[in-house]
Amino acid sequence: MDLMELCKAINSAAIAQLRARMRGELLLPADAGYEDARRIWNAAIDKRPALIARAGGVADVVAAVRFAREHGLPFAIRGGGHNVAGTALVDDGLVLDLSRLKGVRVDPAARTVRIAPGVTNGDLDHETQAFGLAITGGIASTTGVTGLTLGGGLGWLMRKHGLACDSLLSADVVTVGGECITASEHDHADLFWALRGGGGNFGVVTSLEYRVHPVGPTVVAGLVLHPAERAREVLRFYRDFVATTPDEVTTIVNLRHAPPAPWVPPHLHGRAVVALMACHAGPVDRALQDLQKLKQFGAPLLDILEPKPYALHQKMFDGAVPPGWRYCWKSHYLRALSDALIEALIEHAWRDASPRCYTLLFQMGGAVGRVAETATAFGNRDAPCGININAVWTEPGEDAQRIAWARDFFAATEPFSTGGVYVNFLGTEGEERIRAAYGANYERLARVKQRYDPDNFFRVNQNIAPPPRSAGG
Ligand SMILES: Cc1cc2nc3c(=O)[nH]c(=O)nc-3n(C[C@H](O)[C@H](O)[C@H](O)COP(=O)(O)OP(=O)(O)OC[C@H]3O[C@@H](n4cnc5c(N)ncnc54)[C@H](O)[C@@H]3O)c2cc1C
Numbered sequence: 105m106d107l108m109e110l111c112k113a114i115n116s117a118a119i120a121q122l123r124a125r126m127r128g129e130l131l132l133p134a135d136a137g138y139e140d141a142r143r144i145w146n147a148a149i150d151k152r153p154a155l156i157a158r159a160g161g162v163a164d165v166v167a168a169v170r171f172a173r174e175h176g177l178p179f180a181i182r183g184g185g186h187n188v189a190g191t192a193l194v195d196d197g198l199v200l201d202l203s204r205l206k207g208v209r210v211d212p213a214a215r216t217v218r219i220a221p222g223v224t225n226g227d228l229d230h231e232t233q234a235f236g237l238a239i240t241g242g243i244a245s246t247t248g249v250t251g252l253t254l255g256g257g258l259g260w261l262m263r264k265h266g267l268a269c270d271s272l273l274s275a276d277v278v279t280v281g282g283e284c285i286t287a288s289e290h291d292h293a294d295l296f297w298a299l300r301g302g303g304g305n306f307g308v309v310t311s312l313e314y315r316v317h318p319v320g321p322t323v324v325a326g327l328v329l330h331p332a333e334r335a336r337e338v339l340r341f342y343r344d345f346v347a348t349t350p351d352e353v354t355t356i357v358n359l360r361h362a363p364p365a366p367w368v369p370p371h372l373h374g375r376a377v378v379a380l381m382a383c384h385a386g387p388v389d390r391a392l393q394d395l396q397k398l399k400q401f402g403a404p405l406l407d408i409l410e411p412k413p414y415a416l417h418q419k420m421f422d423g424a425v426p427p428g429w430r431y432c433w434k435s436h437y438l439r440a441l442s443d444a445l446i447e448a449l450i451e452h453a454w455r456d457a458s459p460r461c462y463t464l465l466f467q468m469g470g471a472v473g474r475v476a477e478t479a480t481a482f483g484n485r486d487a488p489c490g491i492n493i494n495a496v497w498t499e500p501g502e503d504a505q506r507i508a509w510a511r512d513f514f515a516a517t518e519p520f521s522t523g524g525v526y527v528n529f530l531g532t533e534g535e536e537r538i539r540a541a542y543g544a545n546y547e548r549l550a551r552v553k554q555r556y557d558p559d560n561f562f563r564v565n566q567n568i569a570p571p572p573r574s575a576g577g
Pocket of ligand 1: 145181182183184185186187188190191192193202221241242243244246247248249250251252253254255256257258259303304305307308309310425528529564565566
């Protein structure tokens, strides 16, 4: 059945009824605004939902879940729309768009924050930083906090304050049956465990409550830029540097061509570079000491590792990853930054890459690694480092070439992989890779899935299938 036939088949009276039940907006393919509403960050994803329900509140979420179930429609959940695999959308189904639900309430005395599901990193930082507080957020301000947290949530504060999901205190969830429940250490503790890494598999999260931590508002953060010709010595120095960094320091290496960003002097635009990026979660004077070696090494092309508002640092890289470009990511965790791996990085990072492509090496460890592997669903906590190879381009005609670059590069780094991967960096890569994201936690996640979503209604995601009925309780 094509999309138009499908829309006709869903009785128009039923659609009118859903529309009447919603405080938000319901869009069909013929409606003005539909084309915009089906666009997400990654323009390489081109899906045509039958219905897009822009929720105005929790009641709309309940109505949308019930409607999709009644009519047997595939169901996708959209928050910030950043997932590279395009799981925010589904062909011929119902997309529940939560992006307009933006409330943030900080309780500075209790050091907690409660957010609605459409809040982005930038929205959250804006509110929490008014009180000198923060949780670990992703490195782009436009990413959705809910999708980020449900997968784990890596970012500049993680080695000091843990992953975003490690600060989660409770979550309100609309279940497959349209019930509203709260998951925390005390209530639905199995679901609370699964939500901290297990993604959107278990229900629609409509509110999240976090513990917040004192951060800044001024921190030392930014980057030191070196020429790619000196990548070997820079990366060897970096390996030694991160071996002794305190938890306050989180670093990310970025191998790319310098973007035409306002903070890059024009004469460096397009130059192949190694960016040693860092953020220090502690006071400025200590930060300057802890980061001194990073600033003093070699003769950098640019040093903008300096005191600045944390919220500003969080927006620094937004311009390099705008919505509407085409993206393909390949990622896994690495055992160590060995000499042989450094050679593979040098061979591939700048070869055949469009000037927009970039490769990130995330320094893990610290508070992330101190949480027990089975304490939350997030897997691979012992990994010291993660690589994310990001092909970025604008023209559909370049798809094959750019994707081939990412795949070849990924294959060259596979011998150095732990075998694990971060679920939020996965494309559409199949069950084996999803299992690799969870390791030992996968079977327990499947049991929680069976309890909360036995028919796999919430399957447009990095899917954890419930075990076959005969196999489980
Ligand atoms: C530019 C960029 C930078 C990034 N940087 C980082 C980073 O620094 N650290 C990091 O950890 N990740 C990072 N990511 C990855 C990011 O965490 C994932 O893409 C995440 O899925 C984004 O969430 P979203 O709500 O924006 O995405 P969406 O595409 O809207 O949602 C993705 C999935 O999350 C689930 N989901 C979202 N909201 C809900 C909800 N309310 N209830 C139930 N399920 C829900 C659904 O399964 C949905 O399919 C980055 C992504 C981009 C594009």
